[in-house]
Amino acid sequence: xxxxxxxxxxxxxxxxxxxxxxxxxxxxxxxxxxxxxxxxxxxxxxxxxxxxxxxxxxxxxxxxxxxxxxxxxxxxxxxxxxxxxxxxxxxxxxxxxxxxxxxxxxxxxxxxxxxxxxxxxxxxxxxxxxxxxxxxxxxxxxxxxxxxxxxxxxxxxxxxxxxxxxxxxxxxxxxxxxxxxxxxxxxxxxxxxx
Amino acid sequence: xxxxxxxxxxxxxxxxxxxxxxxxxxxxxxxxxxxxxxxxxxxxxxxxxxxxxxxxxxxxxxxxxxxxxxxxxxxxxxxxxxxxxxxxxxxxxxxxxxxxxxxxxxxxxxxxxxxxxxxxxxxxxxxxxxxxxxxxxxxxxxxxxxxxxxxxxxxxxxxxxxxxxxxxxxxxxxxxxxxxxxxxxxxxxxxxxxxxxxxxxxxxxxxxxxxxxxxxxxxxxxxxxxxxxxxxxxxxxxxxxxxxx
Numbered sequence: 228x229x230x231x232x233x234x235x236x237x238x239x240x241x242x243x244x245x246x247x248x249x250x251x252x253x254x255x256x257x258x259x260x261x262x263x264x265x266x267x268x269x270x271x272x273x274x275x276x277x278x279x280x281x282x283x284x285x286x287x288x289x290x291x292x293x294x295x296x297x298x299x300x301x302x303x304x305x306x307x308x309x310x311x312x313x314x315x316x317x318x319x320x321x322x323x324x325x326x327x328x329x330x331x332x333x334x335x336x337x338x339x340x341x342x343x344x345x346x347x348x349x350x351x352x353x354x355x356x357x358x359x360x361x362x363x364x365x366x367x368x369x370x371x372x373x374x375x376x377x378x379x380x381x382x383x384x385x386x387x388x389x390x391x392x393x394x395x396x397x398x399x400x401x402x403x404x405x406x407x408x409x410x411x412x413x414x415x416x417x418x419x420x421x
Numbered sequence: 422x423x424x425x426x427x428x429x430x431x432x433x434x435x436x437x438x439x440x441x442x443x444x445x446x447x448x449x450x451x452x453x454x455x456x457x458x459x460x461x462x463x464x465x466x467x468x469x470x471x472x473x474x475x476x477x478x479x480x481x482x483x484x485x486x487x488x489x490x491x492x493x494x495x496x497x498x499x500x501x502x503x504x505x506x507x508x509x510x511x512x513x514x515x516x517x518x519x520x521x522x523x524x525x526x527x528x529x530x531x532x533x534x535x536x537x538x539x540x541x542x543x544x545x546x547x548x549x550x551x552x553x554x555x556x557x558x559x560x561x562x563x564x565x566x567x568x569x570x571x572x573x574x575x576x577x578x579x580x581x582x583x584x585x586x587x588x589x590x591x592x593x594x595x596x597x598x599x600x601x602x603x604x605x606x607x608x609x610x611x612x613x614x615x616x617x618x619x620x621x622x623x624x625x626x627x628x629x630x631x632x633x634x635x636x637x638x639x640x641x642x643x644x645x646x647x648x649x650x651x652x653x654x655x656x657x658x659x660x661x662x663x664x665x666x
Contacts, residue, residue, distance in 0.1 A: 230474060234467065259503050261480065276500040277529050283501075288479030 229284035233271055237282040243337040244279060246344055251278070253333040260326050261288070265295035273330070292322035294330075305334055426562055429625030438562040439538075443514055445619045446560075450516040452614045454491050454524075459609055468658050469494055469555060472584045473501070475651070475660055481505040482550040485574070487539050488512055488557020492521035496530040498553075508532040509549075512557075513539065539567040544574040555584040559630035568643040575665040581645065583661040588632035590656035598657070602627065633659050 244250055257275040263286070264271045272286035294301070296318040304318065320327050346354035383390045391399065424435040433441060449456060457465050473494070478484065480503045486495040489510040499508045510525070510532045512518045522534055537543055539554070540563050552571050561567045571581050589598050602624035610620030631639065633650050636659075640648045645663030652659050 230471070233474075234470060261503075274500050281497055281500055283474060285474045285477075286479075287477065 229269055229271075232269060233282045233284035236271065237280065240282070240337075241279045247337050250333055250336045253329060253336060254278070254280075256329050257326065257333065260292070260323075261286075261290040262326060262330055263290040263293040264301070265293065266298045266301055290322065292320065292324070292326045294327050295319045304331065427626075427629045429622045429629065435562065439513070442560045445622050446514040447516045448616050448619050449614055450514070450520045453517065453520065454493070456610070456613060456620075459613065460606060464654060468584060468653050468660075469497075471651070471653060472553060472555060472582050472660050473497055475662055476551050476553065476580070476582055478502060478551060483507045483509075483548060485509045485511060485544070485549045485552045487537075487552060487554040487571070488560070489555075490517045490521060490557075492525045492530075492532070494553055494555055495521070495532050496525055496528055499525075499530045499532050509535055511535045511537045513537065540570055541566075542570045542574050546573055547576045548574045550576055550579045551582070552579070553582045553584070556586070558583055558585050559626050564631075565639060565643060568640060568645070572644050572665055577665055580662060580664045581640075583636070583640075584658060585636070585661070586627040586630060587636075587652070587656055587659035590652060594655065633661075636661055
């Protein structure tokens with residue numbers, strides 16, 4: 228199973244690298260390093276060289292850096308726009324921090340221009356048509372999803388009253404803040420009395 | 422009486438096999454990789470991957486890739502052992518080695534090259550951490566001598582990995598497999614490399630190669646320890662592994 232994941236990841240990464248010639252500079256900085264990624268029982272070791280990355284599922288030697296965390300934490304790290312590794316308490320990094328940072332940088336760079344890749348195979352016009360269609364679908368679904376989310380939250384807040392509305396929440400949080408301040412003041416007073 | 426050995430299904434004098442095998446590989450060298458992809462439908466990459474995973478390779482190790490041919494295993498190993506390590510790409514056939522050398526240079530991979538006969542390896546005792554021989558052992562005339570020679574140049578604790586065609590263990594598929602190897606394969610060879618005979622030899626030599634258990638016994642007899650094997654694709658190929666203790 229792990230081998231299957233490693234093979235798939237290796238194929239995907241290398242395909243993406245081939246389609247992103249601009250990423251080769253970052254890859255070169257990583258070349259020769261060994262990076263282990265651990266996530267809920269799955270261990271993958273990445274060996275970047277000048278042109279590609281080899282991924283092994285079974286490597287017991289020394290590594291330059293080990294990144295471990297829950298799968299979704301790692302995924303979120305990739306999806307966030309301005310994610311940094313240093314201030315994330317859910318991700319543990321052992322070894323060379325800069326290597327981990329460069330890997331993250333490389334993976335974020337791998338933003339594939341699908342339309343361009345399609346255009347090379349199908350020609351410009353069909354690729355543009357497909358791209359437009361895809362964007363329309365994406366738009367449509369995101370509008371529907373927003374609507375759905377809005378409806379659900381309204382139902383839970385207004386109809387069933389399981390959840391507070393934002394103004395209610397605001398008032399409550401302000402009350403908590405005030406209470407905390409009051410408590411701190413009281414604490415100071417008591418301390419002064421004793 | 423003159424000693425003979427098998428060359429595919431025909432018997433040839435012992436000393437002739439090397440030349441005959443050389444002829445086959447001289448003929449297929451330039452198209453070797455394309456034919457491998459076609460013949461195995463690309464699965465040979467997965468088989469080689471599995472071999473690499475089994476090798477337990479680590480940074481800084483010394484690796485000998487015997488019968489390395491066009492160097493795809495050696496290239497991967499070169500990345501895995503890094504600059505501190507060493508990979509020797511060895512083959513008995515100069516044409517194959519030449520193709521391997523050009524391809525590695527094009528990929529920007531630096532490995533060492535050696536034209537060697539696996540039966541008499543020209544390396545000092547206890548030199549390598551790992552020896553791999555992928556799809557090469559069946560072309561060696563004296564397999565015991567080759568295995569003994571590999572054992573000699575391995576470091577204690579080092580391991581040998583043999584990736585080779587073996588005996589299909591899924592019986593119902595056998596007729597299909599035979600049809601493929603004896604009819605389709607030579608035809609593919611004829612169409613792509615214009616050389617049906619070489620590919621007929623490949624198919625025949627697969628059938629003449631010792632099966633899983635026999636090869637395992639041979640390794641144990643020569644002196645390898647903790648030998649085991651893994652069947653891949655139902656036994657069409659098998660990876661044998663043995664350690665020098």
